[in-house]
Amino acid sequence: xxxxxxxxxxxxxxxxxxxxxxxxxxxxxxxxxxxxxxxxxxxxxxxxxxxxxxxxxxxxxxxxxxxxxxxxxxxxxxxxxxxxxxxxxxxxxxxxxxxxxxxxxxxxxxxxxxxxxxxxxxxxxxxx
Numbered sequence: 721x722x723x724x725x726x727x728x729x730x731x732x733x734x735x736x737x738x739x740x741x742x743x744x745x746x747x748x749x750x751x752x753x754x755x756x757x758x759x760x761x762x763x764x765x766x767x768x769x770x771x772x773x774x775x776x777x778x779x780x781x782x783x784x785x786x787x788x789x790x791x792x793x794x795x796x797x798x799x800x801x802x803x804x805x806x807x808x809x810x811x812x813x814x815x816x817x818x819x820x821x822x823x824x825x826x827x828x829x830x831x832x833x834x835x836x837x838x839x840x841x842x843x844x845x846x847x848x
Contacts, residue, residue, distance in 0.1 A: 724787035727799035728780060734803055735776060738769045738810055745814075761816075768813035768820075772806055775827055782834035789841040795834065802830035 745751070745765035751758035756766055779802055787795035805826025812820030 721784075721787050721792050723796035724783055724792050724799065727796045727803065728783055731776065731779065731783075731799070731803050731806070734806060735772055738772055741810075741814070742766055742769045761814075764814045764816070768810045771813075772810065775802075775806070775831065778831045778835070779827075782831060782838065785838045786834040790837045794837070798830050798833050798837075802827050805830060 742765045745762045746753065749759035749762035751762040757763055779799075783795055783799045783802075786798070805823045805828075807823070809820050809823030809827060812818040812823050
């Protein structure tokens with residue numbers, strides 16, 4: 721479970737970095753707190769951060785459940801896919817010239833995989 725916890729901490733460090741980027745965007749695009757909308761460029765940073773918050777609610781419990789019920793190494797590898805996907809998503813969302821689809825797909829695939837693998841490990845013995 722050490723690898724699972726390491727990946728969880730990487731995801732939280734990444735999330736903290738996104739938080740700092742939103743704060744910096746407030747200054748760059750003149751959007752004073754507590755406003756959550758304003759300049760379109762600031763909105764991109766805020767929405768990318770907010771979407772990551774929404775995805776972490778699924779990711780963290782699914783990561784630990786998969787590590788516990790299935791396989792810690794597998795869960796950690798899938799977790800790294802999530803972290804990489806979130807980075808691509810954040811960069812793609814905050815840069816109007818780039819796309820966020822690949823990053824979103826990687827993150828979603830990781831979350832769905834973690835949940836389904838865990839469910840299979842729990843349900844299979846119950847129906848056998």
